[in-house]
Amino acid sequence: MKVAVLKGGRSLERGVSLRSAARVEDALERLGHEVVPIDVGGDLVKRLGEGADVAFVAMHGVGGEDGTAQELLEILGIPYTGPGAAACARCMDKAQAKDAMREAGIPTPDWFAFSQAAFRELGAADALGRIEETLGFPLVVKPSRGGSSLGVKFAGSATEVPQALIAAFSYDDRILLERFVEGRELAVSVLGDEALPVVEAIPESGDRYDFEARYQIGRTRFVCPAELDEAEEGAVTEAALATYRALGCTGFARIDLILDEDGPWVLEANAIPGLTDTSLLPQAAEAAGMSFERLVERILELALKPAAA
Amino acid sequence: MSETPQPPHRRAHASNRDLTRYAALFADRTQVMRSSAMRDLMAITARPEVISLAGGLPDTSTFPPQSFAAQMTRIAQESAAEALQYGPTEGFEETKDCILQVMGAEGMLPDHDDVIVTTGGQQAIDLVAKTLVDPGDVVICEAPTYPGAVPVFCSYEADVIQIECDQDGMRVGELEPLLDRLGREGRCPKFIYTVPTFQNPAGVTMSLERRQRLVELARARELLVVEDNPYGLLRFEGDRLPPLYQLDGGDFVIYVGTFSKILSPGIRLGWAVAPPPVMEKIVLGKQATDLCTSTLTQYFVREYFTEGRWQTYIEELVAIYRARRDTMVAALDEHFPAEASWTHPDGGLFVWATLPDYIDTSDLLAKALRADVAFVPGQAAYVDGRGGSSMRLNFSGVGEEEIREGVRRIGKVIAEQVELYRTLTGEHALPAREQQASAAEENVLPFRKTGEAGA
Numbered sequence: 001m002k003v004a005v006l007k008g009g010r011s012l013e014r015g016v017s018l019r020s021a022a023r024v025e026d027a028l029e030r031l032g033h034e035v036v037p038i039d040v041g042g043d044l045v046k047r048l049g050e051g052a053d054v055a056f057v058a059m060h061g062v063g064g065e066d067g068t069a070q071e072l073l074e075i076l077g078i079p080y081t082g083p084g085a086a087a088c089a090r091c092m093d094k095a096q097a098k099d100a101m102r103e104a105g106i107p108t109p110d111w112f113a114f115s116q117a118a119f120r121e122l123g124a125a126d127a128l129g130r131i132e133e134t135l136g137f138p139l140v141v142k143p144s145r146g147g148s149s150l151g152v153k154f155a156g157s158a159t160e161v162p163q164a165l166i167a168a169f170s171y172d173d174r175i176l177l178e179r180f181v182e183g184r185e186l187a188v189s190v191l192g193d194e195a196l197p198v199v200e201a202i203p204e205s206g207d208r209y210d211f212e213a214r215y216q217i218g219r220t221r222f223v224c225p226a227e228l229d230e231a232e233e234g235a236v237t238e239a240a241l242a243t244y245r246a247l248g249c250t251g252f253a254r255i256d257l258i259l260d261e262d263g264p265w266v267l268e269a270n271a272i273p274g275l276t277d278t279s280l281l282p283q284a285a286e287a288a289g290m291s292f293e294r295l296v297e298r299i300l301e302l303a304l305k306p307a308a309a
Numbered sequence: 310m311s312e313t314p315q316p317p318h319r320r321a322h323a324s325n326r327d328l329t330r331y332a333a334l335f336a337d338r339t340q341v342m343r344s345s346a347m348r349d350l351m352a353i354t355a356r357p358e359v360i361s362l363a364g365g366l367p368d369t370s371t372f373p374p375q376s377f378a379a380q381m382t383r384i385a386q387e388s389a390a391e392a393l394q395y396g397p398t399e400g401f402e403e404t405k406d407c408i409l410q411v412m413g414a415e416g417m418l419p420d421h422d423d424v425i426v427t428t429g430g431q432q433a434i435d436l437v438a439k440t441l442v443d444p445g446d447v448v449i450c451e452a453p454t455y456p457g458a459v460p461v462f463c464s465y466e467a468d469v470i471q472i473e474c475d476q477d478g479m480r481v482g483e484l485e486p487l488l489d490r491l492g493r494e495g496r497c498p499k500f501i502y503t504v505p506t507f508q509n510p511a512g513v514t515m516s517l518e519r520r521q522r523l524v525e526l527a528r529a530r531e532l533l534v535v536e537d538n539p540y541g542l543l544r545f546e547g548d549r550l551p552p553l554y555q556l557d558g559g560d561f562v563i564y565v566g567t568f569s570k571i572l573s574p575g576i577r578l579g580w581a582v583a584p585p586p587v588m589e590k591i592v593l594g595k596q597a598t599d600l601c602t603s604t605l606t607q608y609f610v611r612e613y614f615t616e617g618r619w620q621t622y623i624e625e626l627v628a629i630y631r632a633r634r635d636t637m638v639a640a641l642d643e644h645f646p647a648e649a650s651w652t653h654p655d656g657g658l659f660v661w662a663t664l665p666d667y668i669d670t671s672d673l674l675a676k677a678l679r680a681d682v683a684f685v686p687g688q689a690a691y692v693d694g695r696g697g698s699s700m701r702l703n704f705s706g707v708g709e710e711e712i713r714e715g716v717r718r719i720g721k722v723i724a725e726q727v728e729l730y731r732t733l734t735g736e737h738a739l740p741a742r743e744q745q746a747s748a749a750e751e752n753v754l755p756f757r758k759t760g761e762a763g764a
Binding site: 010012014015116119120125128150151161162163165166167168169170171 | 352353356667668669672673675676678722726728729730732733734735
């Protein structure tokens with residue numbers, strides 16, 4: 001089969017995407033497919049026009065994970081991996097995703113979302129005091145659209161909030177302030193409509209505010225399957241699957257959660273989770289006894305026969 | 310696009326289990342060789358539509374191609390066999406002749422035997438650290454320091470302590486109390502690393518008084534100073550200051566030089582000058598690392614210097630860079646907000662700008678990249694996470710029009726952040742004059758000060 005691998009692009013997560021794609025291309029070749037690597041740019045439609053049976057979307061962040069590339073693929077009638085354009089757009093925008101979760105009755109930490117315009121034109125700053133009172137400290141400030149924890153800041157007190165907001169607004173015009181939930185950091189990858197074993201991220205540095213540590217071997221330890229009792233595992237998996245459905249995901253996605261004494265809290269869904277050698281979806285697949293090739297093959301199957309999923 | 314032929318059995322990418330297995334094998338020092346989301350960000354600066362003020366690139370486009378062709382042809386015709394052969398670990402005597410000419414232009418006259426030709430100045434720094442640093446040893450450098458030196462020191466597991474800079478370079482006055490403090494702990498720095506002239510990244514130059522004081526201190530305490538001087542000949546105005554090596558005579562100063570900024574970084578030719586006992590060890594280290602520096606490029610330099618216009622070429626570069634510096638400073642005046650401040654270098658390649666401390670330049674880079682412009686976030690020049698509000702701007706690698714446009718774009722994203730901050734806090738803008746007056750009073754550089762040296 002001729003598989004176009006969409007990668008790179010202009011997103012801030014270009015580097016991760018290229019690493020994901022390199023691994024996917026390898027696997028596809030070993031599976032006997034013809035690989036057409038496409039570093040996504042202005043010539044995407046032209047390149048796709050040269051012929052592809054299916055597109056493997058290995059892009060992360062704005063432009064590739066937000067439904068933009070997917071919409072083009074739909075227009076061109078090329079089947080593609082991962083969630084559809086609308087689901088991608090919902091997952092990419094954390095504020096939108098959280099709205100959908102709340103509507104579906106899925107526990108997600110309390111939040112307030114704002115655009116820059118709200119601060120510039122509507123005096124939203126005057127509401128900060130009340131927001132801080134509601135959410136408590138520390139609170140988390142995040143760009144609404146963005147990945148790899150870029151621009152995610154903690155504010156330990158009111159004086160730290162403006163700086164955190166400015167950082168988050170560097171990545172997106174919309175941000176959210178979210179209640180910080182202390183607990184175990186878990187990720188559930190869903191393939192088809194099946195939850196893979198739960199991964200737990202345990203920071204080795206002891207500093208849970210150190211996001212850099214998450215992307216470095218040795219600074220974060222990943223345990224898969226996570227050590228959870230049956231009830232915990234059930235609740236976590238159920239919350240993840242409910243999120244997957246509520247956001248309209250198909251193919252695959254990764255749901256990030258925090259588990260505390262009240263149960264799981266869903267933070268976000270990643271429509272196109274990383275597929276690099278340190279990424280969590282491949283780890284979860286491996287724990288389920290699925291090699292990377294098998295995972296890639298399964299992802300392709302789901303793209304070609306969504307009904308069979 | 311044509312397909313690149315692939316070997317029939319490309320190795321599979323590592324699985325996570327493999328990585329875990331390798332992780333146990335990695336030396337501790339690799340822990341400091343970080344890969345991070347931020348490094349991915351820097352990778353995007355290479356996009357063609359991005360105006361990158363992030364590089365440290367000299368402009369090689371002005372080097373006459375005919376001259377390059379003629380020299381390489383002569384090498385091919387007259388000494389192909391030798392030029393394609395290994396050379397001595399220390400480098401060819403003829404290369405050292407060229408080096409002595411370059412150093413002579415700055416008033417230095419080292420002995421041939423004290424010079425080693427290295428694969429770029431970077432290797433000279435690496436070899437010095439390799440020769441002198443045991444894990445846990447103290448290395449002192451400037452704050453901010455050359456971002457490329459940090460990973461070198463860290464890879465030898467040095468304990469890096471940074472001393473603040475101001476307009477007159479490293480605050481040598483802070484060195485003595487630091488040395489005393491370290492002494493009480495029974496520690497002594499293995500060396501003090503400095504770029505005294507047109508420093509990377511700050512663009513500042515160490516005053517004569519401080520140079521003398523540093524050399525005296527090194528002599529009195531028998532400390533080694535590593536003087537890295539890639540930019541000394543790129544002076545746009547003002548009087549030349551004697552290099553530390555010249556003041557000291559080479560007893561306690563290890564000198565690092567390079568052809569990168571006065572000829573070409575692509576030829577990877579640099580050098581070190583060190584006292585004979587140190588040089589002996591450096592040569593052994595060099596032998597282990599790569600046996601010898603490229604013979605071919607040493608032949609090229611020899612030919613190039615025979616032509617006799619190397620100083621003219623530097624003069625041409627200086628004229629180009631001076632105009633670009635002027636353009637950058639003028640653009641900063643026009644487009645950066647009153648709360649920002651920056652250095653005004655008399656030479657070299659860089660301007661160091663500092664923004665209000667509520668702006669983190671690493672995050673700002675993400676915003677800047679959306680506006681297709683890039684710089685180096687200040688954090689890269691510190692080992693302890695400081696420098697978060699500063700940025701390094703390069704003016705040598707891009708043309709004047711791009712400099713103007715690049716600075717304008719950065720100014721715009723900063724202005725948005727400043728305005729947002731005011732909206733969030735209700736604070737008003739600081740009048741430009743007030744800010745500058747307070748900086749002048751303290752005679753501090755616009756570096757964000759968050760602690761004492763070594764704290």
